[in-house]
Amino acid sequence: MYSPIRAILFRAILCSLALACAPALLNAATLRVCSDPNNLPYSNDRQEGFENKIAALIAKDLGANLTYFWFPQREAFFRKTLNAGACDLVMGVPSGFDEANSTHPYYRSTYVFITRSDRHLEINSFDDPRLRNLRIGVHILGEQNDSLPPVHALIGRGIVHNLVGFSIFGHLDEANPASDLIKAVSDGKVDIAIAWGPLAGYFSQHSASPLTITPVAEDFKNPELQFRFDIGIGVRANDANLKRRLDQELLHRRPEIQQILKDYGIPQIPLPIEMAQSMED
């Protein structure tokens, strides 16, 4: 059976196996983006994700052809794609990430609680006593020696036995593997889920039963835990010119980009004033 994702993966992997994807400088006529072929709401190989829409907008402004290098965003994604020279940028990276140089952020989101609206749970704090008994769905990153920050907050409170893990990678041929967790809330398989905002916002829009999403409150017992992240476009560390060009573009197209994010149901936390000011410099 022909699978477009497979076909794309095939080409991408041949390239990585042949060790022959020579790094190319940014060609003015081409904007090369490394992207996951199956990771809505961000991207897919039919270019239906919000990152695809924003990339198209930017490419048009730059007068560039938009091309994609598709690769699943798993372990070593940045090493095998952006930093191997297979493309010039990755549409989403968190600020402070050391495998790519991030532009100014174009959105800030947060981890959120997801519940069925008809349950009226209205939980926003890790200290809510009901969390000790509810079945809590969380994403499992699997191949890293890590968990999501909200999971650390729960574990630190001894809330472990009622966690239900969902692989964030799911099945390779399954559309939108990250959506399983949100669907489990809708189906009642878990009482509550915790997920990164864009995943929660987008998939709850398409939920059979209405869902409520609530940003997680700061955890003052664990001040080192961070639940909000700023997301910008990632370029290679030495690509200062491209970064500058993209910063200008993100500022120039801020209203359109905001509209795209809104269309995809991405929960946003306003970026700080000083950030907006620095973007205007």
Add this chain to the structure above:
Amino acid sequence: MDRLSRPHRGVALAAIAALSSVLVSAQDKAGSGMTTNVQGALPNVHLVSPVTNGQWTMPAGDYGNTRFSTLAQINTSNVQNLHVVSNFATGIPHGHEGGPLVVGSTLYMVTPFPDNLIALDLTQPGFPQKWIFQPNPDISSVGIACCDVVNRGASYVDGKIIYNTLDAHTVAVDANTGKLVWKTQVGDIHYGETTTMAPIVVRDKVFVGNSGGELGVRGQLTALDVKTGKILWKAYSTGSDADVRIGDDFKPFYPKDRGKDLGLSTWTPGQWKLGGGTIWGWISYDPELNLIYYGTGNPGVWNPDMRPGDNKWSVTIWARNPDTGMAKWAYQVAPHDGYDYDEVMENVLVDMPWNGRMQKLLIHPGRTGFVFVMDRETGELLSAEKYEPVTWASAYDLRTGRVNEDESKRPHFGKFGRDICPSSTGAKDFTPSSFSPRTGYLYIPAHNTCMDYEGTAVNYIAGTPYLGANVRMYPGPGGYQGEFIAWDVANAKKVWSIKEKDFPVYSGVLTTAGDLAFYGTMDGWFRAVDARSGKVLWQFKTGSGIVGNPMTFTGPDGKQYVAVYSGIGGWMGAAALPSVSTDDPYAALGVVGTMRNIKSVTQPGDMLYVFTY
């Protein structure tokens, strides 16, 4: 069978039938339960199924996984004459783990992905290619494999070469024609499951384990029918007793390993489904006790705080009946592993005196840094002694089987572990040791690396930002990173060693009745060492780093040969591949910290070397 040049098909088939019957009769003999005190062996040191016919038909050569050959034409007095008589490039510059087989006058080698099987004709000068079989595995598996696209070898039985492909299939190929006989799916790559290990065959069954513990794959041992490839049973590493194939015959030696459904109850609800415990190392077999032995990998997912409990049956040594798959005993080496100490290492089976009486031993040089000696009939731990610097635990209590762990080393979020030795790659990895019954020594390819879990860093995967702990590995104390150790099993101590300053020893080992021990280095030296004194008698610089296992055989001309792969790769060797940056100390799951200089001493390679004297 192939000594006739261009044999008539009928003749060849008859020859295969004849050879099969020779092998079957050898197995029958082994099946009678006789252990052997091979010529020149120490008194009372017996092997379960020594390689005596000059062939090499299974991954370790022998069921007991001693990797000892009785061949002695090449010995301490003539080893300096060793020279290359053939080399062969597979064309695939990735980690060449495992080693070739020799059956009759054909040498068989399995390449890294795409897992081609190449047959070489040992009757012709230069050993030309007879045929190549290309299984064309699903290329998606390449994006999934954690640690390079390796394959650890094949088994021969009944006219077939049987091995695994990266995309979780087992294939049987006609050993004479190179045509596919059967192909069976044994796992699902879509959930991150791959197969890299070398299967073994006991009578009418093939045993296959899986890889992918980093992705939350559930470990499983699959038994397939040799004739048809049909799956007969699976024994999982987590889940209910029924899934794990634990029944009334299950008699673990220690109370800590007894209880109902421990594969469920030692996990938080449902977590066992992503429980790891994969089986990607070596399997041994004792014909007399009729038990197979293997170890399981780390628990999934890595983060230990998410999985309170012992997490059975990860990091466990198993004894099972190969006919039914039912467990005889199990010993969990490291409950609730927090360091990725897979214990999939080889289990070397030797009968020798222990505490004054003959005992059936299982010797397991562990990733945890201890050499474990066990009674392989009962699962009792007889000895656990450190062979490299170890800080995560001080000792094992032989009475309870429990490890005395240093809890202060265990990393938790916001509290980071430092000076954890060995690092996650272990005091040795899967590359197998060898035991010589002539010296009573186990020859261990060892590492000396430690690690810190330090700081948090912003990370990003599948569109999800999070804070991750950085794992940094670095050379352990003593100013060396690798060590080739001669370990006196009876006295549980190091006799001599050769220290490798810059890199771990990451090759397998071969010992022979010529009192030689062979091993390779990550910078490409292939060495022959005096098995008694540790003196390096001969060495040859191959084209790439060695991460494969040397083997030896008698050619059609009656001469002894030694063969080894040269092709850097695998987990630690991945640092030499062009796609891995050695500027990033956290790359390749942290091993780059110890492998920083690898690119300056070796490049990827793809060669088989064959030597004679």
